[in-house]
Amino acid sequence: MSFKSPLPILPLKALMFEPKSCTYTYLLGDRESREAILIDPVLETAHRDAQLVKELGLRLLYAVNTHCHADHITGSGLLRSLLPGCQSVISRLSGAQADIHIEDGDPIHFGRFALETRASPGHTAGCVTFVLDDHSMAFTGDTLLIRGCGRTDFQQGHRPLSPARDLSMVIWVPGF
Template sequence: MAMRQGLLFRQLFESESCTYTYLLADTETKEAVIIDPVLETLDRDVKLVKELGLNLTVAVNTHCHADHITSTGLMKQRILGLKSAISKLSGASADIQLAEGDKIHFGKHYLVVKETPGHTDGCSTLVLDDDLMAFTGDTLLIRGCGRTDFQQGSSSRLYDSIHQKIFTLPEGCLIYPAHDYLGQTVSTVGEERKLNPRLTKSKEEFIKIMENLNLPKPKKIDISVPANLVCGLH
């Protein structure tokens, strides 16, 4: 994939919850941010940051996860000066409470916060400053979307969030979700607008689909949500 000059990018995978963690850095200043780090892969992530000689300044969660525990709290103990961040609408504690339009800077780059509620109240999509990449969390998945049957789920809000905040990005903008269960790593706004089986439907049809998914409860929800409200520290 063609990468913007001066931008270091790594997509990392955690196999138990099929979570993607993303590391972005400015190659000149070495300032870096990490998105959706997972407790199980804390050692791997810290090691990579140190190997690459990065100054990790912000660890951001796209939302309060139900399927894994975040490593932001423990990562702060291992990396001096690291701050945690999450949407102020999530109800979770963090050093930085994010809101619509906020910018997370790393060197000469930054991520713009878009509030995209629906899967949970506090879901954010993080868009790179040139609209080249969007980190959609559980809001928009590759050919799918986050479920809306627990926490503060709302199918109507999710549909609006995706259509108004994500599908309005440029067609070629790369979509990087927080999970993929089929080994897919990336999509584009144009692809999802055209091919996403749920989101090409009308809002009424979408709500009906989401009401009839009948998915099992996430295995770790009873442990993960309370822990993630406090940065993964019990």
């Protein structure tokens, strides 16, 4: 007799915080394949993040960035040297250098899981949100913040609705 768990298969996940830049970094991994991705790595914590990947027995496939600001992209290059085989990923619209440039709708696969890339310009023109394939998690970078919203008034920021060419993608929230 085999028992099938009614619980969904979820990725291994870890949340880290870097206080100097106030950046959250997320590690997602597949428990079976040991493939992992790191979202929004920071230079100051790249050694810590690489050590965690090694301690968990994971193979980091990608260091992915939600947007191009110094506090979000600086860790990718160092992680590539600390963890051979790791590739940097960022939106093509960011204008930043990377091993892989992604666009709206592109998947990022790791093991049995995938993140869907969703364009979310506002904080910068190249901002993206990564949504786990079962829609249980979304990683927004600085587009949405805990108890706040990302700024749109500096460093390539865009007014919230100016880039929304397809209004079916806009969610209207009454009272805001």
